[in-house]
Amino acid sequence: MRPIRSITAMTFSPTGTTRRIVSRIAKVLCEKACRGRVPAHRDFTLPGARSEGASFREGEVVVFGVPVYAGRVPKVLSEYMKTVRGNGALAVAVVVYGNRDYDDALLELTDLLDSQGFLVAAAAAFIGEHSYSRLIAEGRPDEEDMALAAEFSAGVARKMGGAVPMAKAVAKGHRPYRELPVSRNEKGEAIDLSGARPQTSPACRECGQCVEVCPMGSIDREDVSAIVGECIRCNACVKTCPSGAKYFADGDYLTVKRWLETHCAQRRTPEFFL
Numbered sequence: 001m002r003p004i005r006s007i008t009a010m011t012f013s014p015t016g017t018t019r020r021i022v023s024r025i026a027k028v029l030c031e032k033a034c035r036g037r038v039p040a041h042r043d044f045t046l047p048g049a050r051s052e053g054a055s056f057r058e059g060e061v062v063v064f065g066v067p068v069y070a071g072r073v074p075k076v077l078s079e080y081m082k083t084v085r086g087n088g089a090l091a092v093a094v095v096v097y098g099n100r101d102y103d104d105a106l107l108e109l110t111d112l113l114d115s116q117g118f119l120v121a122a123a124a125a126f127i128g129e130h131s132y133s134r135l136i137a138e139g140r141p142d143e144e145d146m147a148l149a150a151e152f153s154a155g156v157a158r159k160m161g162g163a164v165p166m167a168k169a170v171a172k173g174h175r176p177y178r179e180l181p182v183s184r185n186e187k188g189e190a191i192d193l194s195g196a197r198p199q200t201s202p203a204c205r206e207c208g209q210c211v212e213v214c215p216m217g218s219i220d221r222e223d224v225s226a227i228v229g230e231c232i233r234c235n236a237c238v239k240t241c242p243s244g245a246k247y248f249a250d251g252d253y254l255t256v257k258r259w260l261e262t263h264c265a266q267r268r269t270p271e272f273f274l
């Protein structure tokens, strides 16, 4: 195994859970495999950061993390992913999900990185507080998750330091990737969240923090209650608002939220593929 030149964490993380896990993995991996150096961090959550691609080379390691949206890699990233080039660099693929399931997202992410010229040396699925609710996987990643992230990094460092040629990590999932089955609301109609938009209560102090964190750049700076572009329901505005003034009131959205709160309470554990 050639020496590791650098380690970079790359994250899309509207509500910050993916960023926390990936930062920990990259830091511990750097301590173990890249002594004396600190990892770089490229966060591509905001639209400006996705306007330029990224290019790596052999000898570099990228810890690449995204949240799971509807059991898959967020669709909003499909164009951006084409601009990230591995050129033989090693990748560690990480997905973070809200305690329901990660379905085919990790397999999809490893395939995407592979097709962009990375050798995916390791993969993992971690759990973060659900974007839709503070009650599902509340406060995660927690201490136990962070300890497991360090354990995962130690395993990755051992694999990278091994004498045998690097084998590609095989993640759990199905090809072709599956779409989630259609859910129905109380009226028996197919659930459709495409029209759900965050609302703004009178508690809003117009501080503009929601404008700064929206990964789609969709909140009007002049009137922060107006959504002027696409909303991916990432909840960055809801969870960032210091006045608690942002919320979703859409009926189908609330049905999904209640379902998740009832059915996804049992703690799930991170999974590693080395």
Ligand SMILES: Cc1cc2nc3c(=O)[nH]c(=O)nc-3n(C[C@H](O)[C@H](O)[C@H](O)COP(=O)(O)O)c2cc1C
Pocket: 012, 013, 014, 015, 016, 017, 018, 019, 066, 067, 068, 069, 070, 071, 072, 096, 097, 098, 099, 100, 101, 102, 127, 128, 129, 130, 131, 132, 232, 233, 234, 235
């Ligand atoms: C649109 C959307 C779809 C989601 N779909 C899933 C899912 O299929 N399974 C799951 O367990 N969590 C799902 N989640 C929850 C996120 O994966 C989870 O909360 C993650 O920790 C958020 O990452 P972030 O903090 O980096 O934004 C979804 C969240 C959003 C916004």
